[in-house]
Amino acid sequence: MQFSRSNYSHNSNSEEAVVRTVIAGHFNEPDSYVTKRPQGRNDWLLTFTLGGEGYWLAGGKEQLCHTGDLTLLKPGAPHQYGTSKGQTWHFVWVHFPVKLAESNLLPEDEEELSVQHIDNEFTRERIHNAFIRILTDSRERGEYGYELCSSALREILLLLAQKKNRAIDSRVEETLHLLSQHMREQLKIDDIARKVGLSPSRLSHLFKSVTGQSIVDTLNQMRIQQAALLLEHTDRSASEVSHDVGFQNYNHFMNQFRKWYGVNPSTFRRKAL
Incomplete structure (x- = not known):
């Protein structure tokens, strides 16, 4: 005691x-x-x-x-x-x-x-x-x-x-925490599913039914939102930012950035300044 x-x-x-x-x-x-x-x-x-x-x-x-x-x-x-x-x-x-x-x-x-x-x-x-x-x-x-x-x-x-x-399924909540904690890492759905106690297919279905997005799309959105903040508030280059948020391929980063913001990183930075 x-x-x-x-x-x-x-x-x-x-x-x-x-x-x-x-x-x-x-x-x-x-x-x-x-x-x-x-x-x-x-x-x-x-x-x-x-x-x-x-x-x-x-x-x-x-x-x-x-x-x-x-x-x-x-x-x-x-x-x-x-x-x-x-x-x-x-x-x-x-x-x-x-x-x-x-x-x-x-x-x-x-x-x-x-x-x-x-x-x-x-x-x-x-x-x-x-x-x-x-x-x-x-x-x-x-x-x-x-x-x-x-x-x-x-x-x-x-x-x-x-x-x-925010009354959501605890396994979806745990998945969101894992994505945010390990955003820079190369996460595998199999590993996440094992940690939350579900099969990969069951977790994928549950996650999308609750959030409206796939696990991969959610992770990419997290990364791109963080990238946008770094582009707006730091002097790091787009290539450095891409690596900072977990993208291993710069072209993939560019495509994802256009998907979520409608412009490339350089245009986004100019408009933000």
């Missing part, structure tokens, strides 16, 4: 000290673990399950949480949570004040507890890493510790909001 608590203060116009508190922890608990708060707390509570199973009692109902589940509890909500019987619960958590995150990133519905399953491995890793940064920065209590914690927390809430607003 590991946890940390940090208080950060500054003087307001009324010369009163305003305490800003972030409390974070990393727990791996047996089924004897339970926390009861019949009066709730005055802050938000965010948890992310790394393994095992936990339970929540809030809003008059019980909800279980498993690996990849992100839970967000509203301030003031009476609640109880703990490890399910016969299980262990491995999770990270953070209590944060109401004013730490923008209101538009927090749920406005009447549900006291929201549970969102994150089934995309790339997103899970980002969320876990953000929690680790919160733990580290809240422990170090540096000059900008609160702001760093706020930044990492905001990343988690943005990923959660994106998940809710």
